[in-house]
Amino acid sequence: MKVSVVRNILEANERIAAQNKELFDENGIFVVNLMSSPGAGKTSLLERTIDALKAEMGIGVIEGDIQSSRDAERVAQKGVPAVQINTGGACHLDGNMIRETFSEFDFRDLDLLVVENVGNLVCPAEFKVGEDLKVMILSVAEGDDKPSKYPLMFHESGVLLINKTDLLPYVDCSVQKIRDDALKINPAMRIFEVSCKTGEGLEGWFNWVRNEVKGKKGHV
């Protein structure tokens, strides 16, 4: 019984997410669903990405948090449209929540839309929002056993950013083990090692975004 209820919710969400994606596709907007544990660096990555790319493309952000509008305020300071969703307790974003924000954007101005999910390494992996791709961040402070403990998130994400590499001298974490275990779960995963604090390694990520945005525009 419980299983069938959950399945119905997931199926209903898939339909709405597919409608969202159709709308994004029509407008040539590349959409990223950005996920991580709390405090792994999603908003910091966004700030860095906006600084690097906003001169060359139109960027919009949807911020998902259980409560507070702190992240949307951080992003809005960077001069791009940002909409805060407060889930009011819910542990992930879903397609319907994203649809509710559409009136806040002018899609003609957007090339890249980043949806920052609720900080949670479990539930968001199950719910599409209309994205082209799921991108996940793992902080090295979380340790190198995370792929084996949270495999679905690694399975569903097309890109893994291993963040806070500036902390590597001070934590017990093997980046090689993260890479090996993540690629066992998802051999096609693209992996970047970055520090959103120092900026190290981010150029590869920026170039990846540039390429994807260009590719999506080419298909409109």
Next chain:
Amino acid sequence: MKVSVVRNILEANERIAAQNKELFDENGIFVVNLMSSPGAGKTSLLERTIDALKAEMGIGVIEGDIQSSRDAERVAQKGVPAVQINTGGACHLDGNMIRETFSEFDFRDLDLLVVENVGNLVCPAEFKVGEDLKVMILSVAEGDDKPSKYPLMFHESGVLLINKTDLLPYVDCSVQKIRDDALKINPAMRIFEVSCKTGEGLEGWFNWVRNEVKGKKGHV
């Protein structure tokens, strides 16, 4: 409709958790439901706590993970009974999962039972498992905005351990801000600043556990 389904699940869980607690109470076992984000240090705290206290009390551990038995193996190496629950995708432990482990323990040998929940700062806060108290860990690497963004977890937890204080020189995190914001949400919260890596600050936590275990025994 969706709301009422969720409420039924929560109510059913409350009943089972209450039955679990009755059994723990009869046996004078102090039960902690230990929660945090992935990689904040739950298992490291457990290892330290077992090392410090196993000579003076009977300790048992239930490890909750979506997948893998790594944590139960780490704990079992410390010489205490440890049972691994694999939730198979579920993002939190519930009362029924805990009940399923009862045949693995001899309750007469236990004074302290620690239930290490799935790494998740959201969903576990809603589900009792039969505990006397919820205890949460926050790593300073997660940042000082977590109380305002994940308020339910801070509201439900009787104790907050601020962990990885050895990383404070290398991260942007104000422990004072965490303290202030956590106490605004939950004025009765007991807070310890610790480093499970260096051991600093743990003596206060150990003494707190000693007192609680003694208090629980006194009520049998």
